[in-house]
Amino acid sequence: xxxxxxxxNAVMRFMVTLIVLAGLWASLTEASGDSWIVGGPVVLAASLxxxxxxxxxxxxxxxxxxxxxxxxxxxxxxxxxxDVAWRSMHPRLPIDPQMIAYPLRLxxxxxxxxxxxxxxxxxxxxxVDVRKDVLSVxxxxxxxxxxxxxxxxxxxxxxxFAIRLNPLGEQGESV
Numbered sequence: 001x002x003x004x005x006x007x008x009n010a011v012m013r014f015m016v017t018l019i020v021l022a023g024l025w026a027s028l029t030e031a032s033g034d035s036w037i038v039g040g041p042v043v044l045a046a047s048l049x050x051x052x053x054x055x056x057x058x059x060x061x062x063x064x065x066x067x068x069x070x071x072x073x074x075x076x077x078x079x080x081x082x083d084v085a086w087r088s089m090h091p092r093l094p095i096d097p098q099m100i101a102y103p104l105r106l107x108x109x110x111x112x113x114x115x116x117x118x119x120x121x122x123x124x125x126x127x128v129d130v131r132k133d134v135l136s137v138x139x140x141x142x143x144x145x146x147x148x149x150x151x152x153x154x155x156x157x158x159x160x161f162a163i164r165l166n167p168l169g170e171q172g173e174s175v
Contacts, residue, residue, distance in 0.1 A: 010051055018047040065159035072156045073118065076149070080123035087124075087140065095140045099128065102135045102150050105165035106158060115157045119150065133166075 021043045029035035087095050106112040116127040116135060124140040139146050158165050 014047055014051045017050045018043065021046055060162050062160060062162035065156070065162060069156045069160040072153070073121075076122055076153065080125075084123040084140065096142060097138065097140050098142055100137050100139055100142065100146055102137055102147060103168060104130070104133045104135050104154070105168055106154055107163065107166060111157055111161040111163055114161070115154055118153065118157065122153075 022039075025035070025039040025043050029039065087093065104112060104115075106115055112130075116130065119125050119127045119135075119137060125146070126138045127135060128138050129136040135150075137146070137150070154165065
């Protein structure tokens with residue numbers, strides 16, 4: 001298997017992007033020759049910008065990780081939704097809202113941002129703040145153990161992005 005350097009990969013990404021955007025421009029303008037006076041520089045600039053953005057935070061998907069993440073997210077959403085509904089309708093309102101500190105193992109970047117946003121989509125949890133490598137999460141109840149659920153979710157996100165997690169540092173203190 002031939003491994004090419006970063007420059008080769010960037011040039012190839014640029015060429016593919018340029019061809020796709022030029023094709024899109026041609027289809028939108030019915031391949032009018034006059035439109036390329038504006039379209040040429042726009043397509044060129046957009047292609048350069050797209051390659052520049054892609055190089056800032058390089059990441060890839062794992063197809064198997066993506067397929068594993070979907071069912072995990074759906075199951076967590078359903079179970080969490082049922083739990084929140086039960087707690088809100090229970091006569092004693094068994095909630096114990098707290099802020100917890102969750103030590104992040106995902107590296108800074110796209111995968112970490114994705115994880116923090118998915119935490120917001122799960123019932124009963126909201127990402128509030130991140131400082132250094134500790135995420136503050138507001139929860140409506142610490143039972144079932146939220147730290148373990150977040151760790152499982154973080155593992156699933158790491159698998160989906162095909163990355164290794166950073167070693168777990170010191171436990172974050174309670175916020």
